[in-house]
Amino acid sequence: MSQPTYASQRTAPRGPGILVVTGGTDGIGRALAERRLGLGDTVAVIGRSRDKGEAFLAHARRTGAADRAHFIRADLGLLTENRRVIDRLRDAFPVIDTLVFCARYYRADRAETAEGIEETFAHFYLSRYLFGHGLADSLGRSAHPVVVNVAGPGAGLDVIRWDDLEFRDGYHGGAALGQAGKLNDLLGVTSAERYAEAGLRYVLVHPGATVTSLAGQYDEATRRHIEEMQRTAKPITQALEPIAAVVDRAPGQPLSAFVEGRELDVRTADFDVTAARRLDEVTEAFLENASA
Template identity: 50%
Template sequence: MKTIVVTGGTSGIGQALAYTYLGRGDQVVVLGPDPAKGRTFLDAARKAGAGDRAFFIEADLSLVSENQRVIGEIGARFAAVDALVLCARYFRSFRAVTSEGFEHNFALYYLSRYLLGYGLAGLMDKADAPVIMNIAGPGAGAAGIRWDDLGLERGYDGWQAMFQGGRLNDLLGVAFAEGGGGHRARYVLLFPGGTRTGFAGDFDPATAAYVDQMKQAAQPVELAIPPIAAIIDSPPREPLSAFVEGMPLSLLRPAFDKGAAARLDGVTRELLRDRLGIS
């Protein structure tokens, strides 16, 4: 029996993956901020006869402190983690800052994935074939990163924040694979294609209309699950892999530049140390 941890697991792709693995007999830990959605997940699991294998941890993953708490709770409850699936993100048309001083998209879409990946790596070392599945948009390139303004204080745009988050996650994958402390987990960056999910967010009217159009043209979430599950079930041999709509991407692209990845890793560690005293 595998242990699967899913962020953003109460809706969309994350939820569908959670139910898929419960149906296979595995145990699934879902992380999310909404207790009502968490109860819905647990109730559905009980009705399906999988209540003893379904777990929900309420957490606001835009906060570093909450990520740290979640890592501790998972470590105290489970002997190993086979797969960490990172789906959580939240679009904001208007800039918001967390109580810890980080721009919200940067905190949720990047910092949380950074913290959970490294924080659970030790537990994943104890699994047979561990994998971190980062659902993002790999391969776009590192040119759009605002190195001197990662929090987008100057000229914030919701789409720019989302695209930058995807680029940061590319570099996160590279850094983990290159220098993840010798950890065994394979890192996979994946974009499943346009998918009809909840696409949670706080939208201005123009963006809300555009998102509705995107949903109408997107594939049903059920179609996105089999290729993702296939990779989780049989992770690639390489430390880092990237896929877009089922097709592997070359890691020779600028998006996966090792120098930029090392730079981001250093900046991230410095930010966490300077603002929150985390080394």
């Protein structure tokens, strides 16, 4: 397949609208939230830290956008919290134009949430699953709905541990994040399939190594690697551009994937529809069981 050029197949630029960013209180998510606030969007950001949320609101006040800025404090590792926030967003915003996933936290040691779910699986995958489906009605009322899932598209399906999605055995923080990234690819496949008729554009984005807070609980070796990254990786302003571009002008097709602005072919085995449907069934059953 010939690779489409980066700007060849975009929709028309979107005017001011409603933007929701999970993990929008820091790093790339925060930069996007502020950029869109400056362009006239109404923006809701979600994160755990009250201080970071207040800093976002203070920025909005300084720039005359206080009435369009919202912060919802929540731990997206908890299913109950995800559902609470989704309900609140549905009430507040019958129409949502763009939903962006940026929440991420590294765990060197395996940890479980208070609900007994492995933390990376919970906040980096299940949360995105719940938000995408839970806000589908609000997105469906937008003229040009877009979901941007910022993770790391393009890995092989073999990173998925179908029999041990929560890494009970042989946990590694990088592997847990890598697997969740792949699950997000497959979430994109089924979401694009399910909501294409409603006009949804689902965009998977890998920003590349970027100097952000890169928050996490690190072991010594990983900490050294992160410190090296903080010296050598690209600045947020650079990582933001391709993401801001897909928010402004969404790709024309229901599913697309980009690594640092370079488009991937989503018709390869890495985005296999059968695997995606299998994951969808597994996730539904998991959530049903977890909520029982």
